[in-house]
Amino acid sequence: MKKLGHVVYQTHWDNEWYFTDRESQVQLVYHMRETIKMLEEGAVDHFLLDGQTAIVEDYLAVCPEDRGRLEALIKAQRLFIGPWHTQTETFAVSGEAMINNLRLGIEYANSLGGSSMVSYLPDSFGHPVDFPQIFNGVGITKFSFRRGMGDKHKLPTEFFWEGPGESRVITNVLIDGYGWSYDPFFSGKLLSKELASECKTNTMTPLKLIANKSPFDEFLLTMGNDQTPIRPDFKEKLAQYNDESDEYHFVETTFEKYFERLQAVCGDKLPVYYGEFLDTQYSRVHKSINSVRYDIKQLQDKIERLMTYNVQPLMAMADKLGLPWEQGLVDEIWRLLARAQTHSVCTNTDRTNARIFERLKMAHELAESTHVYLLRKLALSCDIQAGRSPLILVNTLPERSELVARYRVFTKQEEFSLWYEGEQVAYSVIAQERDYGGIWRKDESQHDPAKYHYLTEIEVAISLPALGYKVLEVDDSLGSCCRTLPSALSGTAIENACYKLEMKDGVLNLTDSRLNQTFTEILSFENDGDAGDNYDHCPPEQDWCIALGLEQADVQVVRHAQSEVMTLTGEWRVPHGLESRAKGCAEQVLPFVLELALKQDADLIELTLSVDNRSKNHRLRLLVNSQIASRFSRAGTPFFEVARDTQPAELADWREKGFVEEPTTTEPLLNHVSLIGDAHYASVFTQGCKEYQVVGADFDRLAITLFRSCGHFGLPDLPRRPGRASGLAEKIIATPDSQLLKPLTFHLALHMGERYQANQIRRRYVNFAKSNGYYHEQSLSRTGEFNISYFHTNPLDFKVPNQFSLGELMGTEAVFSTLLKNREGGYLLRLYNSEDSVIQVGELRSDIGMKVVSSANLLGRTTTENIVTLKSGQLNSYVIG
Structure with missing residues (x-):
């Protein structure tokens, strides 16, 4: 009996890659003309446009006259578009960004006749544990992908993938890729025994591999590759192979029909998997791409x-x-x-x-x-006392915020006072400069003296209402009795109620007063070589890993009323390039400024590093000494966490087993990562650094990649990635911009604690991640801090209160994701639970009558279910109004 091959005709369309989006658009226009024509003429019954809508948007931007023809084909379910707007990156993108990518794709596709509700990601480099929940949240229950599954998962190519919050999608894996069949199919060689898989784990042909990996006597075969045009001889070729083959019978189908067939035959007998997909056996996932x-x-x-x-x-x-x-x-x-x-x-x-x-x-x-x-x-639009100017301070989180924050204010006088409800507000001066707000002249002596003013950065400890704001009044006609100036300290240590950070003998040591523990060399830096490309870091054959010391740095300590700051300024010496590194020559200067800040009573150590990179082909990493020997790291995902093995077994024999890429322990870093011990834990929060590794003889140090510089699009035959160049195999393309020869700044935070609680860690991250929302409305400088400040702006035609709160979420450990307007009415408050146990949602308390009306999916469509608890990892939207 022949095995049945379900053939989905498709194209994978990179909007840009080694070409630009405009170059690709030319190919797209002619490709789409042919696709529409052949579908209308019946040469092809169905065609999938890569599971996205951006290319349709690009096509209609220059060919709007074809909108009606496209709508007819989409409504007839012959042309499939969506649900994604673009083929998303999967590990360096936030959950809210993914949700909006899907929302935009589904909305646009529906405006043209209907969105495919099969998530199709044929080329993304692995898939996070949150995907089933995100997909279910927008109404998707079917998923097809290529990269990230290996034999260690012990799965066929079809299975149920379960995710946090009891989510589930029926899943197909394109185990040998989405495009291998296109050239053999149309050249008459699809059944050839000479075809070989890129993965050398087995000797089967790609066709035999996908047929054998299926859990039943039917399998899915995608037909189409990168930017490939539709062919008029598709049906003819199908008939030819059906005549020639004794093993297979092929039928044209769609993803929707294939999944219907799969469920009809296999039902709930398919195996179930829970976790992420980031394996390097069958497909490259480029674990150091981030x-x-x-x-x-x-x-x-x-x-x-x-x-x-x-x-x-x-x-x-x-x-x-x-x-x-x-x-x-x-x-x-x-x-x-x-x-x-x-x-x-x-x-x-x-x-x-x-x-x-x-x-x-x-x-x-x-x-x-x-x-x-x-x-x-x-x-x-607020009402303040005459002669004063408003400084609005905003808290966009659903709980009251007690914070120490910095603001910039404009005043006529050097000294000024801040007021709230008739009381002075204390502040510290961080920095102050005299500025000019009039018309600038080449000869500054011609400036109008009356137009000079002061721009002052201040630090304030203040309590802000949940989902609300306060308006302070700035008065520069009165000096402040609550004003403090910074004081420089002669020592080399800063401290607060939680930590003492001390520079001693060129080493940064941390004492945690709550843990009663000292961490020697808590922070350090290292520099090594990078002979890789834009896809992967690769150590050079003659590497030199340099421990970058701080002993020569100039140390300055400043104390403010609400914070203490240590600034280290110096120069590291590193090789200029790979040739110098091979010779052990560190001739290039790498200037740095490292600022470490402790706010009053805060349990975060905030770290800002600025460097001026002048070297090529190297990597700079921050090392955090946790003093926790770790078998697993715990890393944040879009809405949950995942444990990653620091010593995976496949590292020992990946070459012998034919993996296409080294299963390195360099891991994606989305928001935070922790090492957890019996007595304490250490967590690192980041704002843009997207990669980490657990290193050290005892696997006790978190290595955060700050940046790496390389110089090529793709290179062949790398030690970590044997074979063809990734990207474009037929050409080596230099990418000098990837060397990052320019100033770079990094902002991270370190947190230590005794008992690890996932939601508390995630809440700390959210507080660290949000920007400081404030604005000082004044008339001294039209340009202000922002270009938009130059424009005249009308107030509202009514007054707003000087203090406001939409509502406060009480009695819950849930983590805030976002708040937005719901198109069906009210507002969507999105919350999630990163813990392994069930938590209560709590209640919304509001002085203006706001309350939770119902639950909703991620698109804002209300549901009848009243969700008052959140399961482990569950994400949910609540309509409030």
């Missing part, structure tokens, strides 16, 4: 955090006060971000990465300007 082009990933991360934790919650608060929600602005920012977060993970050529970087800059300008405009509009 550290390339740190500059781009840093900006991606910044936009995600700004939108998730600041812009959307603030816009929802403003909407409740009477300033309408602007969905178009929100969509445009997420759309630009989605187009910059595709599965290429910035492994592109310099021209393409420059286009991505520019797109991100536009998204950031939109997000930041939206944030500033909303703050300013509220500040303009």
Whole structure:
């Protein structure tokens, strides 16, 4: 009896890669013309446009006259688009960014006749544990992917993948890829015994491999490769192979029909898997891909955090006060971000990465300007005492915030006072400069003396209401009785109620007063070589790993009323390139400034490192000495956590077993990572650093990759990645921009504790991740801190209160994801549970009558289920109104 092969005709479409999006668009236009024509003529029954909608958007941008033809084919379920807007990156992208990518894709596809509800990710480099839950949250129950599964998973190519919150998707794995069959199929060689898989674990042909890996006597075969055109002889070739083959019978189908057949035959007999997919046996997942082009990933991360934790919650608060929600602005920012977060993970050529970087800059300008405009509009619309100016301070989290934060204010006088409800507010001066707000002249003596003012950075300890704001009044007609100045200290230590951080004999030591424990050399740095490419870090044959000391650094300690800061300034010496490294010559200077800050009573050590990179082909890592011998690390995922083995067994014999890539323990870092011991734990939070590894003889040090510099798109025959070059096998392309020869800044935080609680760790991360929301409305400088401040802006036609709170979430450990306007009415409050146990959702207390109305899915569609508890790892949206 012949095995039945279900053939899905498709194309995988990279919007940009070693080519730009505009170059790709030309191919797309002609490709789509042919696709529409052949579908209408019946040469092909069905065609899948890569599970995304961005390419349809690009096509209709220049061929709008074809919209009706596309709608007809989509409605007839002959042309399939969506549910993604772009083929997403999977491990360096936040959960909210993924949700919005899917939302935009589904909404756009539905506007054209209907979205495919099969998630298709044929080329993303592995898949996180959260995917089943994210997919279920938007109505998706079927998934097909290529990369990340290995024999260690002990799975056929079809199975149920279960995720947090009791989520589940029926899944197909394209075990030998999505595109291997295209050329053999149309050249008459599909049945050839000479075809070989890239993975050398077995000697089967790709066709035999996928047939044998299936859990039943039927299998899925995708037909189509990168940017491949539709062919008029498709049905003819199918008939030919059916005549020639004694083993297989092929039928044209769709993903939807295949999954229906799979469920009809196998039902619940399919095996079940829980976990992530990041294995390197059958397909390259490029485990060190996340550290390339740190500059781009840093900006991606910044936009995600700004939108998730600041812009959307603030816009929802403003909407409740009477300033309408602007969905178009929100969509445009997420759309630009989605187009910059595709599965290429910035492994592109310099021209393409420059286009991505520019797109991100536009998204950031939109997000930041939206944030500033909303703050300013509220500040303009409040009622304050004459002669004073409003300083609005915002808390966009659903719990009251007791914080120490810094703000910049403009005053006429050097000394000024801050007021709230008739009482002075204490502040510390961090820095102050005299500035000019008039018309600038070449000869500054011609400046108007009346236009000079002071720009002062201050630090304030303040309590802010949940999902709300306070307006302080700035008065520079009165000096402050609550003003303190910074004091320089002669020592080399800073401390607060939790920690003492001391520089001693060139080593940073940490004493934790709660643990009653000292960590010697808690922070250090190392530099090694990188002979890899944009896809993978690879140690050079003659490497030299350098421990970068701090003993020569200049140490300055400053104490403020609410914080203490230690600044180390110096120069490290590193090789200029691989040739110098091989010779053991460190001739290049790497200037650095390391700032360590302890806020009053805070249990975070905030770290900011600035370097000026002048060397090539190297990697800089921060080492955190946890003093915890670790078999597993615990890393944050979009909404949950995953344990990763620090000593996987496959490292010992991956070459002998024919893996396509070394299963290195370099791991993706999305938001935080921890090592957990019996007596204490150590956690690191990041803002843009996307890679870590557990190192040390006892696997007790967290190595956070700050950046790596390399110079090529893809290189062949790397020790960690044998065989063809990744990317473009037929050409070696230099990418000098990937060397990152420029100043770079990194912001991280370290936290220690006794008993690890996942939700508390995640809450600390959210507090660390959100931006400091404030705005000082004043008339001394039209340019202010932001370009948008130059424009005249009307206040609202009504007054807003000087203190406001949408509501406070009480009695819960749930973690805040975001708050946004719901199109079906009310607002969506998204919460999740990172713990392994069930927690209570708690209650929303509001002085303005806000309450939880119902639950909703991730698209805001209300459900009848009243969810008052969150299961382990569960994510849920609540409609409040």
